[in-house]
C-alpha cells in the first residue's frame with residue numbers, strides 16, 4: 001500500500017448545514033430515536049434513492065439505467081428500484097435471483113460481470129437473462145454456447161482514470177481485441193450491442209469519460225464499415241457520492257458525457273448507465289457506538305477512538321483511506337481534538353483513519369454515538385463475514 005498524503009478533514013466544523021438539514025438525515029435520526037436498533041447498523045432512506053433515480057433519469061433522458069446491485073443489495077432497495085422502472089446490473093446467480101424475487105423481469109437484468117462460470121451463464125439464460133458483458137474470447141464462446149442468441153457488450157480496459165477506487169487491469173480488453181470480439185459475436189449468432197467500460201468508482205472528474213467514449217466511437221465506426229452495427233454505448237458507473245472531498249454536481253457530469261458522445265459518435269447510440277454509488281450512497285447513515293477512548297502516551301495529544309464498526313463489518317472502503325466519510329456525533333459538540341479512528345477487532349489493519357486527521361469532540365465517551373453520513377453504498381454489501389465474532393452490518397430501511 002502506498003503511503004497516503006496527510007490531509008486534515010475538519011469535522012470540528014460539523015458537516016455542512018445543508019447535509020445536516022436533509023430530510024434523509026432527519027428521517028433516519030427519527031427512526032433511530034424511536035426504534036433504538038442495536039449498533040452498528042445502517043439505516044437507508046428510500047426517499048433519497050427515489051430522488052437520485054429521478055435526478056439521474058432527467059439528467060440522462062432516454063438512457064437505460066442499470067442499478068449495480070452490489071452497491072446495496074437490500075431487498076427494499078431493489079424492490080423500490082423495480083417500482084421505479086430501473087434495470088439491474090448483476091454479477092452472479094444470487095443477484096439474479098434477488099432481482100427476480102423482488103419483481104424484476106429477466107429483460108431488465110444485465111449480467112455485467114466478465115468473469116463467470118459457464119454454468120452460471122447457463123443459469124442466467126435459463127432464468128431468462130439475455131444481456132451479457134464480455135471481454136475475452138473464452139467468455140464470448142461460453143456465452144454463445146450457454147446463452148445462444150443473447151446480446152453482448154464488450155468491455156474495454158482504460159488507462160488510469162484518476163478515480164479514487166479504480167478497477168485497474170482486472171476487467172476489459174484493448175480496443176483492437178474488443179473490435180474483434182464484437183465482430184465474432186455476430187458470427188456466433190449473438191447480437192453485439194456496443195462497447196462498455198467503467199471509469200472507476202467515486203470518479204470526481206467529469207472529463208474522465210471522454211477518452212473511453214472516443215475509443216468506443218472508433219470501435220463503433222470500424223465495425224460499421226465492416227457491416228456490424230452497434231446501437232448502444234454502456235458508460236458504466238463511477239458517478240460520485242458525497243464524502244469529505246466535494247464532488248461536482250450531476251449536471252456537470254451529464255453535460256461532459258453528452259458532449260463527448262455527440263463529438264465521438266456519427267449516429268447517437270442509446271446510452272446505458274450502470275449507477276451504483278450515486279443512487280444509494282447519500283441515502284444511508286451508519287450509526288456506531290464508541291467502545292473506548294484512549295491515549296497512547298501521556299504526551300501525545302491524539303486520542304484513539306475505537307468504535308463498534310470497522311473495516312470488517314461495514315467500512316471496507318476506508319482501506320487506504322480513499323473514501324473519507326463525513327462524521328457527526330449527535331448530542332456532543334463543543335471543543336474538538338485530533339483522533340485516530342479504529343474498529344473493534346483484534347486486527348492491526350482494522351484502523352479507519354490515521355493519515356486523514358479527523359477531529360472529534362473532547363467530551364466524547366464510551367457509549368456515545370458516531371454517525372457516518374452518506375454510507376448507503378458499499379458498506380453492508382462488503383460486510384459479509386462475522387470476522388472475529390463481529391456480526392455483518394444489518395440494514396434497516398425507512
Ligand SMILES: *Cc1c(COP(=O)(O)O)cnc(C)c1O
Pocket residue numbers: 068070071089112113198200201202236237238239274275276277278
Ligand atoms: C460496481 C460496478 C458498477 C457500479 O459502479 P459505481 O461506481 O458504484 O457507480 C457499474 N458497473 C459495473 C460493471 C460494476 O462492476
